[in-house]
Amino acid sequence: xxxAEIQRLEDAFQLPTYKKMPIALVRGExxxxxxxxxxxxxxxxxxxxxxxxGHCPPRVVAAVQEQLGRLLFYSNVVYSPVRARAAxxxxxxxxxxxxxxFFCNSGTEANETAxxxxxxxxxxxxxxxxxxxxxxxxLGSLATTWGEHYRAPYRAILPETIFVPFGEADAVARVLxxxxxxxxxxxxxxxxxxxxxxxxPAFYQALRRLCDAHGVALIFDEVQTGVGRTGTFSIAEQxxxxxxxxTLAKSLGAGVPVGAVLASDAIAASVGYGDQGTTFGGGMLAxxxxxxxxxxxxxxxxxxxxxxxxxxxxDGLRPLVCDVRGRGCLIGVELDGPAAPVLAALRAEGxxxxxxxxxxxxxxxxxxxxxxxxxxxLIAAFQTVLASNPTTx
Ligand SMILES: Cc1ncc(COP(=O)(O)O)c(C=O)c1O
Numbered sequence: 114x115x116x117a118e119i120q121r122l123e124d125a126f127q128l129p130t131y132k133k134m135p136i137a138l139v140r141g142e143x144x145x146x147x148x149x150x151x152x153x154x155x156x157x158x159x160x161x162x163x164x165x166x167g168h169c170p171p172r173v174v175a176a177v178q179e180q181l182g183r184l185l186f187y188s189n190v191v192y193s194p195v196r197a198r199a200a201x202x203x204x205x206x207x208x209x210x211x212x213x214x215f216f217c218n219s220g221t222e223a224n225e226t227a228x229x230x231x232x233x234x235x236x237x238x239x240x241x242x243x244x245x246x247x248x249x250x251x252l253g254s255l256a257t258t259w260g261e262h263y264r265a266p267y268r269a270i271l272p273e274t275i276f277v278p279f280g281e282a283d284a285v286a287r288v289l290x291x292x293x294x295x296x297x298x299x300x301x302x303x304x305x306x307x308x309x310x311x312x313x314p315a316f317y318q319a320l321r322r323l324c325d326a327h328g329v330a331l332i333f334d335e336v337q338t339g340v341g342r343t344g345t346f347s348i349a350e351q352x353x354x355x356x357x358x359x360t361l362a363k364s365l366g367a368g369v370p371v372g373a374v375l376a377s378d379a380i381a382a383s384v385g386y387g388d389q390g391t392t393f394g395g396g397m398l399a400x401x402x403x404x405x406x407x408x409x410x411x412x413x414x415x416x417x418x419x420x421x422x423x424x425x426x427x428d429g430l431r432p433l434v435c436d437v438r439g440r441g442c443l444i445g446v447e448l449d450g451p452a453a454p455v456l457a458a459l460r461a462e463g464x465x466x467x468x469x470x471x472x473x474x475x476x477x478x479x480x481x482x483x484x485x486x487x488x489x490x491l492i493a494a495f496q497t498v499l500a501s502n503p504t505t506x
Contacts, residue, residue: 141168221249308471309445
């Protein structure tokens with residue numbers, strides 16, 4: 114099928130909920146993808162921060178293929194060696210004390226689950242979230258997602274969330290001094306969709322102290338930052354704290370849909386049969402992918418590459434743009450004009466990158482095994498595009 118034929122069918126038979134790039138991808142390998150017309154791209158978008166190991170990582174593909182022919186699926190009503198291995202490896206790589214996983218299928222489900230667990234553990238109901246956060250589209254997570262356009266149509270049925278400015282521990286302290294019904298604080302440690310914003314480490318440490326003092330669960334939504342993307346398995350390790358709950362998805366299966374909540378010993382002890390459940394969570398195919406993803410990450414020491422990739426991109430792009438920020442392979446590039454025409458012009462130069470809610474920010478979410486020549490191609494494309502000043506592309 115040509116790109117035009119594919120577009121016509123998708124537009125005719127899919128609900129029009131997504132704004133899409135005008136390309137149809139048919140193949141991927143490492144940090145490159147190819148479209149239906151044979152054009153190649155370096156992929157710095159990764160299917161929305163998913164391709165942490167690049168496209169079709171061989172070990173994950175092999176593990177999934179092997180599992181496909183053995184047992185495609187069975188639910189949590191039985192034990193499974195594939196699930197057992199994935200859970201044990203996840204516990205080994207997770208921060209100490211967070212060795213209890215609940216497997217689900219997506220980031221929003223992971224956040225829903227974490228919010229429920231926090232309520233069960235504390236016996237309280239209210240939630241504090243940060244202005245600018247994105248936590249998902251299902252109703253529980255949506256309640257904690259900041260953007261007005263996401264929440265406004267559903268306001269009447271969303272659980273109450275108290276939003277505070279990101280990075281202001283005093284604002285959180287004021288809410289906790291006034292109310293004794295707060296079950297959880299949820300946050301994206303790096304606000305990604307908002308435009309890659311991070312607070313100083315002291316902010317996260319203050320949240321930890323406040324949660325301890327007030328009996329509140331601290332939930333780190335690491336759907337984007339987790340699984341080593343910022344250089345450690347959890348970004349919390351870099352702040353020297355341990356949340357009570359961490360949510361993961363996106364990179365966890367290297368492209369196979371899977372989410373997980375990592376819970377502390379104390380929270381795990383408060384959970385009983387029937388408190389949460391999902392048919393597909395923990396299925397064999399996803400679990401084979403999780404194990405292969407984590408083994409690849411560990412055996413190829415890929416987390417150690419995050420700082421190198423970050424520094425090479427930062428050093429190459431800083432002279433060209435207003436700001437380069439973020440950590441590891443989660444990078445925001447702030448321009449002095451609109452990002453949309455630059456993104457389109459980069460695509461024409463063979464580079465895929467992401468936008469953000471911030472209209473002047475481009476997001477780069479490359480794999481941890483991105484080679485230097487791909488980064489050099491990215492920098493050269495930025496140089497070409499910004500020199501031609503694209504405002505109408
Ligand atoms: C930080 C964060 N949390 C949660 C989600 C929701 O994940 P999913 O789309 O898998 O439901 C996203 C998705 O982009 C995200 O970026």
